[in-house]
Amino acid sequence: MKKIIYNQFGDAGVLEMADVAVPAVSETTLLIKVKAVSINPLDWKIRNGEMKLMSGSKFPRGTGIDFSGIVEATGSSIKQYKKGDEVFGLLDVFKGVVLAEYIIAGEKDIALKPRGISFEQAAAAPVVGSAALQLFDTLLNVQKGTELLINGASGGIGMFAIQIAKMKGAIVTAVVSDNGLQAAKDWGSDFVINYRKEDVLKSGKLYDAIIDLSNQMTYSAAKKIMKPSSVYVNTAPGPKEIISSFFISLFSRKKYKVLMLKPSPVYLKELATYMKQGLAIVVSKAYRFDTFKTAYTEVPKAHIIGKL
CATH class of the missing domain: 3.40.50.720 (NAD(P)-binding Rossmann-like Domain)
Structure with a gap:
């Protein structure tokens, strides 16, 4: 599968697309086919090396925190979700890995995407x-x-x-x-x-x-x-x-x-409820997966309305 990684701290130029193995599902995890990924300032703060004390300095590293996608496979202990479920969520904020074709997540990391909400809108919500x-x-x-x-x-x-x-x-x-x-x-x-x-x-x-x-x-x-x-x-x-x-x-x-963000499964479910009630989520621009360098070059300079 394709995944965006980097092997040293730096600007968007250090990002590259790599071929890596599809991650394996364990008993307590799910394999998710990623449909959309949100862009956050924390992505480039970590990539620039500003957050070393919390993120560590081990390479190669991935990028991206929140996402939406479709459940592809589930571990034997997974009860809340099944293959084909449309979900959204976020992973460890200091170990960005979601800008990839497939990711592994736990049940606490995701919630069901409400009907009528696009994958882009859902990916914009978690962080x-x-x-x-x-x-x-x-x-x-x-x-x-x-x-x-x-x-x-x-x-x-x-x-x-x-x-x-x-x-x-x-x-x-x-x-x-x-x-x-x-x-x-x-x-x-x-x-x-x-x-x-x-x-x-x-x-x-x-x-x-x-x-x-x-x-x-x-x-x-x-x-x-x-x-x-x-x-x-x-x-x-x-x-x-x-x-x-x-x-x-x-x-x-x-x-x-x-504010020091502490993700919670409760917040994801609460966001899903707000979405069902008509909460507006504006995605002012979406980038193709293969234009990741353009995205991470443009976004830090942009005056963003809603999310990108």
Whole structure:
């Protein structure tokens, strides 16, 4: 089978297509024929060597975290799924291997793909959808009337966060660029700010919670528009931010929290339920398997609406 691998850290140029054996199913795993793979910043952060402490440095390595596909074979202990089932899911976030024709997964790694949802849409959901669910499950108490600001809201996490926050009754303000205005409105934002024309930090409005998805609004800046008891969430923290968030939250009512994605089978099933209820999933572009270098060259530079 074909699989995308790399043998050294670097830019998209280190990626190559290799011929490898189809992985074997064990008693407790499934063989999945991959139909679509989502592209995430973590893919190139790992490939560039930024995450060595967590990902390790052993080569060759694969890439890709979340996927959709069709069950091809099952181990003898598998009870929930059968050959032919259409599924979606994600594997270990630091051992990307899903950009391949076939992968091995466990029952906890997948959920059934709802009918009416394309393979591309399903593959777009696991990482960013789980991140959005984790935000509201573990970091933020969002309920009816909560004033929520989402900075950089037109990408994957923002797409899910806006819609889920609205389902919980929050009053959502989305900060986006020109090309994200319509998407943020379509997803249900109550207020949409074009950061090229308006500085949200000078608006005078205060928020109960702020989610920064752009890695551009620091906690120090966000404090100006946070209510006395409020929460700021950094979704792309480095070691420095992780440490400082702990000490700031100890002594300030304006809490500083960080998102560290922890995948859960519960989140996948919850996402499937939201999909059945009509949650919008925008895939603004899809690349062919053999154009992987083009994809990983273009995407880091793109202002993405939804997912690619």
